[in-house]
Amino acid sequence: xxxxxxxxxxxxxxxxxxxxLQQAGLPDVRVDVLDRxxxxxxxxxxxxxxxxxxxxxxxxxxxxxxxxxxxxxxGGVEVGPALPPAKLLELYHAVxxxxxxxxxxxxxxxxxxxxGSWSATDFVAWYSAHPDARDDGxxxxxxxxxxxxxxxxxxxxxxxxxxGATELAxxxxxxxxxxxxxxxxxxxxxxxxxxxxxxxxxxTKELRELGTLxxxxxxxxxxxxxxxPGYLDATALPAVVRRNVAVLREWAARPRxxxxxxxxxxxxxxxxxxxxxxxxxxxxxxxRTRPNGLGGVSGxxxxxxxxxxxxxxxxxxxxxxxxxxxxxxxxGTVPHAAGRVLRGGLVSPGxxxxxxxxxxxxxxxGTNRPCAKETVTSLAEDAPALVHKELAGDPLAGLIAAGVRxxxxxxxxxxxxxxxELGRSLGxxxxxxxxxxxxxxxxxxxxxx
Ligand SMILES: Cc1cc2nc3c(=O)[nH]c(=O)nc-3n(C[C@H](O)[C@H](O)[C@H](O)COP(=O)(O)OP(=O)(O)OC[C@H]3O[C@@H](n4cnc5c(N)ncnc54)[C@H](O)[C@@H]3O)c2cc1C
Ligand SMILES: NC(=O)c1ccc[n+]([C@@H]2O[C@H](COP(=O)([O-])OP(=O)(O)OC[C@H]3O[C@@H](n4cnc5c(N)ncnc54)[C@H](OP(=O)(O)O)[C@@H]3O)[C@@H](O)[C@H]2O)c1
Numbered sequence: 516x517x518x519x520x521x522x523x524x525x526x527x528x529x530x531x532x533x534x535x536l537q538q539a540g541l542p543d544v545r546v547d548v549l550d551r552x553x554x555x556x557x558x559x560x561x562x563x564x565x566x567x568x569x570x571x572x573x574x575x576x577x578x579x580x581x582x583x584x585x586x587x588x589x590g591g592v593e594v595g596p597a598l599p600p601a602k603l604l605e606l607y608h609a610v611x612x613x614x615x616x617x618x619x620x621x622x623x624x625x626x627x628x629x630x631g632s633w634s635a636t637d638f639v640a641w642y643s644a645h646p647d648a649r650d651d652g653x654x655x656x657x658x659x660x661x662x663x664x665x666x667x668x669x670x671x672x673x674x675x676x677x678x679g680a681t682e683l684a685x686x687x688x689x690x691x692x693x694x695x696x697x698x699x700x701x702x703x704x705x706x707x708x709x710x711x712x713x714x715x716x717x718x719t720k721e722l723r724e725l726g727t728l729x730x731x732x733x734x735x736x737x738x739x740x741x742x743x744p745g746y747l748d749a750t751a752l753p754a755v756v757r758r759n760v761a762v763l764r765e766w767a768a769r770p771r772x773x774x775x776x777x778x779x780x781x782x783x784x785x786x787x788x789x790x791x792x793x794x795x796x797x798x799x800x801x802x803r804t805r806p807n808g809l810g811g812v813s814g815x816x817x818x819x820x821x822x823x824x825x826x827x828x829x830x831x832x833x834x835x836x837x838x839x840x841x842x843x844x845x846x847g848t849v850p851h852a853a854g855r856v857l858r859g860g861l862v863s864p865g866x867x868x869x870x871x872x873x874x875x876x877x878x879x880x881g882t883n884r885p886c887a888k889e890t891v892t893s894l895a896e897d898a899p900a901l902v903h904k905e906l907a908g909d910p911l912a913g914l915i916a917a918g919v920r921x922x923x924x925x926x927x928x929x930x931x932x933x934x935x936e937l938g939r940s941l942g943x944x945x946x947x948x949x950x951x952x953x954x955x956x957x958x959x960x961x962x963x964x
Contacts (some may be wrong), residue, residue: 524550526870527613534888538541538892566678591923607865612856634829641692657823658728660705677778678728679697689948701776710782710783711783712745713758730771735766735780743806771826783805795824801818813924834876837849873886930958
């Protein structure tokens with residue numbers, strides 16, 4: 516009976532577990548899904564924006580998979596120095612690493628670490644109640660904010676900065692973050708791309724939503740859009756780019772409404788410095804760019820500064836090395852061949868990867884399904900050789916002997932009940948618990964549970 520560990524319970528981990536159950540060639544398989552957090556679902560819980568309730572509800576699909584009797588969830592189990600990959604290989608026939616991309620890419624410009632300059636990763640973690648998040652108030656005493664990057668995460672954080680209390684209160688956002696955002700005096704948010712509108716990575720549905728926010732107008736300058744040859748004639752470009760261009764053209768033609776908040780979409784501006792004033796962020800200095808004819812942009816030597824008290828750098832996520840697993844630092848991924856982990860260029864028997872740690876930090880939730888399937892197909896091909904290994908017994912006993920005290924499925928259900936109860940006490944729907952102590956107390960029936 517093959518016993519497989521899946522490390523990480525985000526979409527790629529859950530789709531891997533599901534594929535393992537469905538895979539011919541792995542009859543009677545047993546799967547343990549381990550996560551360093553006491554809560555499952557990865558970025559679906561801690562990344563997808565709280566006001567996107569429909570996408571958030573995908574958690575119900577992931578839940579249905581994890582509730583299968585052949586799967587066990589072990590939360591609060593971090594693979595790392597205390598529980599190294601070599602130990603897991605002793606306990607299981609195979610291990611699939613689905614650990615995502617937990618950190619942010621750096622901009623590498625002066626001033627990046629000034630107070631008031633944050634990665635979108637930090638800001639998202641805070642409003643999503645990730646227990647490792649830092650609380651800095653973010654928008655306190657901020658009237659103008661700059662978001663660097665024009666991908667979907669930049670759109671998310673820009674939208675969250677422009678949303679009002681009425682729209683955020685029904686979400687499961689933690690109470691402290693709701694209080695801070697409800698008191699926000701942010702009036703202008705600048706979302707700035709180094710490329711033109713046809714080089715943006717956001718998708719049209721997400722872009723269009725920016726134009727639907729109450730008491731907020733989107734400001735776009737037709738002259739800046741027109742610096743992009745593709746904007747003037749988008750016919751040969753992919754459908755998503757043509758749709759984005761159509762939305763931007765419509766906004767550029769709209770008269771100003773005098774709304775209380777403004778989202779300024781800016782293009783062809785490359786950040787060169789986060790500017791300091793009184794010891795913290797005072798703005799961002801950009802160099803104007805232009806298309807270089809090779810699909811990229813180059814600098815023009817002219818500069819512009821946008822004043823801001825908050826900067827959110829949304830230039831992509833990045834995988835972190837897991838001690839004991841190989842890592843390709845230039846890509847931030849684990850080297851692999853069709854999901855099989857490569858050590859020194861050779862397949863490492865019994866070790867696999869799926870999701871963002873395999874492909875890099877791009878792709879929507881659904882992209883992880885075929886990615887997981889490819890990995891599981893490789894694992895099933897290798898299974899006859901792997902299942903020869905004699906395991907010492909139930910891997911849970913081995914985990915406990917290694918000093919681990921997992922939060923099992925019942926513990927997670929207790930967290931869900933505690934969050935529903937917290938919401939009731941606040942007159943809201945379910946409200947997330949934002950700290951380790953609160954989560955573990957709830958899971959283990961401790962004080963306040
Ligand atoms: C801010 C943001 C918003 C997004 N919004 C959307 C959206 O609206 N719609 C959409 O389709 N896609 C969205 N995406 C993309 C989507 O979230 C990703 O495609 C998906 O989550 C990647 O899945 P994953 O399982 O590889 O990683 P993750 O979801 O990050 O899961 C990784 C899991 O591994 C665990 N882990 C990490 N290290 C260890 C360790 N050492 N030991 C044990 N466990 C560990 C983590 O705790 C986590 O639970 C968004 C992404 C971001 C960043
Ligand atoms: N609602 C949704 O479906 C949703 C929501 C959130 C996230 N996601 C998905 O999650 C994935 C990650 O999203 P993401 O927004 O983090 O990444 P992304 O799509 O890769 O976008 C990153 C942005 O940062 C810019 N950038 C990178 N380095 C830069 C630098 N040094 N200076 C200035 N700009 C820089 C990129 O510009 P260049 O192109 O010029 O490099 C790009 O505009 C994506 O696949 C996304 O679609 C989906």
